[in-house]
Amino acid sequence: MISVRNVSKVFNAGRPNAVTAVGGVSLDVRMEETTLFKGPSGSGKTTLLGLIGCMARPSAGRIFLNEREITSLPERFLTDIRRATFGFIFQQFNLIKGVSALENVMLPAYPTGEKFSRLRGRAMATLAMLGLEQRAEAKIEWLSGGEAQRVAIARALINNPAVVIADEPTAHLDTKLSLEFIGIMRELKSRGTTIIIASHDPIVCDSGLAGQVVELRDGRIVAGGAAP
Amino acid sequence: MAHMIERHRHIIDFTLATLLRRKGKNGGLLLVYTLIIFVLASVIFFTEAIKREAMLVLRDSPEIIVQRTLAGRYQTVPISWCDGIGSIRGVSSVQPRLWGYHFDRTRRANYTFMVPAQAPPQSGHVDLGSAVARIQGATAGDTIALQGHDGAPRAFTVRKVLESESQLLTADLILISERDYRDFSGLPAGQATDLVLQVRNQREYATIVEKIARMHHDARPILRSEILRTYDAVFDWRSGVMIVIFSAAALAFLIFAWDKATGLSADERTEIGILKAVGWESSDILLMKFWEGTAISLTAFMVGTILAYVHVFLTSATLFAPVLKGWSTLYPYFRLTPWLDFRQVATLFLLTVVPYTITTIVPSWRAATIDPDVVMR
Ligand SMILES: Nc1ncnc2c1ncn2[C@@H]1O[C@H](COP(=O)(O)OP(=O)(O)OP(=O)(O)O)[C@@H](O)[C@H]1O
Ligand SMILES: [Mg+2]
Numbered sequence: 001m002i003s004v005r006n007v008s009k010v011f012n013a014g015r016p017n018a019v020t021a022v023g024g025v026s027l028d029v030r031m032e033e034t035t036l037f038k039g040p041s042g043s044g045k046t047t048l049l050g051l052i053g054c055m056a057r058p059s060a061g062r063i064f065l066n067e068r069e070i071t072s073l074p075e076r077f078l079t080d081i082r083r084a085t086f087g088f089i090f091q092q093f094n095l096i097k098g099v100s101a102l103e104n105v106m107l108p109a110y111p112t113g114e115k116f117s118r119l120r121g122r123a124m125a126t127l128a129m130l131g132l133e134q135r136a137e138a139k140i141e142w143l144s145g146g147e148a149q150r151v152a153i154a155r156a157l158i159n160n161p162a163v164v165i166a167d168e169p170t171a172h173l174d175t176k177l178s179l180e181f182i183g184i185m186r187e188l189k190s191r192g193t194t195i196i197i198a199s200h201d202p203i204v205c206d207s208g209l210a211g212q213v214v215e216l217r218d219g220r221i222v223a224g225g226a227a228p
Numbered sequence: 229m230a231h232m233i234e235r236h237r238h239i240i241d242f243t244l245a246t247l248l249r250r251k252g253k254n255g256g257l258l259l260v261y262t263l264i265i266f267v268l269a270s271v272i273f274f275t276e277a278i279k280r281e282a283m284l285v286l287r288d289s290p291e292i293i294v295q296r297t298l299a300g301r302y303q304t305v306p307i308s309w310c311d312g313i314g315s316i317r318g319v320s321s322v323q324p325r326l327w328g329y330h331f332d333r334t335r336r337a338n339y340t341f342m343v344p345a346q347a348p349p350q351s352g353h354v355d356l357g358s359a360v361a362r363i364q365g366a367t368a369g370d371t372i373a374l375q376g377h378d379g380a381p382r383a384f385t386v387r388k389v390l391e392s393e394s395q396l397l398t399a400d401l402i403l404i405s406e407r408d409y410r411d412f413s414g415l416p417a418g419q420a421t422d423l424v425l426q427v428r429n430q431r432e433y434a435t436i437v438e439k440i441a442r443m444h445h446d447a448r449p450i451l452r453s454e455i456l457r458t459y460d461a462v463f464d465w466r467s468g469v470m471i472v473i474f475s476a477a478a479l480a481f482l483i484f485a486w487d488k489a490t491g492l493s494a495d496e497r498t499e500i501g502i503l504k505a506v507g508w509e510s511s512d513i514l515l516m517k518f519w520e521g522t523a524i525s526l527t528a529f530m531v532g533t534i535l536a537y538v539h540v541f542l543t544s545a546t547l548f549a550p551v552l553k554g555w556s557t558l559y560p561y562f563r564l565t566p567w568l569d570f571r572q573v574a575t576l577f578l579l580t581v582v583p584y585t586i587t588t589i590v591p592s593w594r595a596a597t598i599d600p601d602v603v604m605r
Contacts (some may be wrong), residue, residue, distance in 0.1 A: 046604050055505060055601040076509060082600075083507030094502045094603050098249035103242075108506035110238035113231030155506060167604060 002029040007061030009047050021047040023219040036210035037198040044219040045198035053165045054082040087156030089166040093148050095140045102136040105154045126154045146177040163194040170201045178203045243519040265532025267477050272572050273540040290424035295448045304419035316439050318432040324420030343406045354384040357401035361389045377414035504600035517592035525581045541566040
């Protein structure tokens with residue numbers, strides 16, 4: 001369980017252009033289930049995902065990962081947790097250009113110092129699972145949008161994360177590819193992966209994928225979240 | 229342990245791939261860096277080689293030379309002085325020397341004529357230094373013609389072309405017999421260019437010099453140590469010029485290193501953000517930046533050093549010719565003796581790779597601490 005307690009994130013604090021992106025949010029994300037954050041643009045979805053995924057620290061409040069407080073950990077440990085627990089799928093895919101699909105998938109595992117042949121084997125298996133084994137050696141810029149997204153998914157899965165976080169994953173996909181993405185998420189879910197998605201795309205919101213839907217507005221929860 | 233090695237390997241592989249991906253930027257950087265190392269290394273090699281050359285020149289020079297002056301100008305020395313000076317206590321031998329400079333009008337070159345103490349050529353024969361042989365286009369057995377002091381040409385047969393450890397020493401030399409030299413230069417019989425003394429005990433130098441001066445008021449005795457000082461001054465002036473070039477280049481280098489190091493392109497920022505977001509730590513990024521700097525530094529260092537070595541020792545520092553005009557007229561052609569000193573290379577390393585690495589630490593650290601969530605916006 002990921003427990004978010006009274007978490008706020010203020011950008012440019014103390015300055016005239018201060019923005020409270022997230023203001024005092026409390027919620028529980030249950031493991032092995034799918035949680036959806038929805039809400040209009042600027043409501044704080046991305047910011048909240050970043051806080052949960054240990055990408056940034058909250059300005060106030062605490063976050064617990066399986067009862068362990070993670071908000072105040074030093075960077076090293078935070079990175080370890082991020083790498084071991086979370087896999088990210090970004091809106092713009094954020095793949096590294098000029099590098100093959102395979103290497104992009106392996107990158108998150110480099111710091112772990114895993115033996116190259118083993119790592120390569122795992123990366124190939126992950127790509128194969130997503131139907132991309134033929135494109136493993138292709139450079140990122142040669143891939144179609146759908147292929148690129150699947151590479152991004154493969155990269156998110158390479159370290160066997162317990163939690164997959166996806167921010168607007170279908171924003172750059174057409175209907176067919178969006179449905180394909182939902183199919184992949186269902187597959188992950190059936191294997192017991194925890195999924196957190198931020199989206200206001202009706203295809204995602206109406207797919208019935210999410211067991212828990214949290215609605216945000218202006219950095220606050222307006223519906224769902226089972227906040228204690 | 230195996231994990232650490234494997235981690236380094238992965239990161240090095242990725243770093244090298246990244247360097248190749250940014251060919252334009254890194255190629256430019258490598259080029260400038262190599263060029264700077266090349267200039268600095270050439271300066272270091274050149275000054276050191278010149279100094280070494282001078283040591284070779286002076287190694288065999290006599291301990292005391294006696295010249296004669298008249299109204300502050302050098303005159304020839306009467307050979308009759310030898311008896312008097314030879315009888316001074318502590319002087320083991322006195323030898324008159326015959327030598328002088330000659331300007332070859334047709335070929336616009338300076339030669340040094342000398343009558344060697346040992347095995348001089350027979351009359352009508354000469355030995356040529358390598359540069360003279362080249363200018364004259366002559367080899368052993370050929371006949372060359374040179375214009376004497378009275379304007380009349382004289383013909384000489386080349387006995388051999390001189391080989392020597394130091395070309396600076398012999399490049400412009402012509403060895404000739406005493407009779408031919410007197411005839412050629414107009415040096416009167418009974419006169420020599422100077423006298424050289426061998427002295428048994430160093431501590432007696434001062435006394436001997438004093439006695440010579442008392443014996444002949446127009447004598448000008450010179451100690452080898454004084455010659456060394458004069459040479460040093462000349463070389464120091466040369467290296468002074470070099471040091472100016474040197475510091476300018478070093479400064480340019482620092483500015484350039486700083487500039488390149490601080491400038492992190494938007495692309496690079498995003499990439500570092502991505503790496504951090506997918507689980508790289510600050511230390512992994514630092515490691516990547518470290519290997520990036522090392523790869524560029526070492527490549528530039530090696531290529532620049534090798535090119536400088538070729539430049540200085542195989543092409544006689546052609547690119548420095550304008551600065552060293554003085555040398556090239558005095559010694560029209562010479563080749564420096566190849567010579568590589570570990571200390572020089574270490575100095576060069578300290579002056580380039582180390583400052584470069586230091587100037588890239590701060591920006592690398594800044595890159596490493598980029599927030600991972602930049603890529604989410
Ligand atoms: N680094 C930042 N500096 C200043 N303001 C920021 C920063 N990041 C986000 N914000 C602001 O915080 C608020 C919430 O942003 P966030 O990106 O979390 O919203 P979102 O719900 O993901 O929006 P969208 O649907 O457009 O992606 C916005 O007003 C945004 O402008
Ligand atoms: Mg967003």
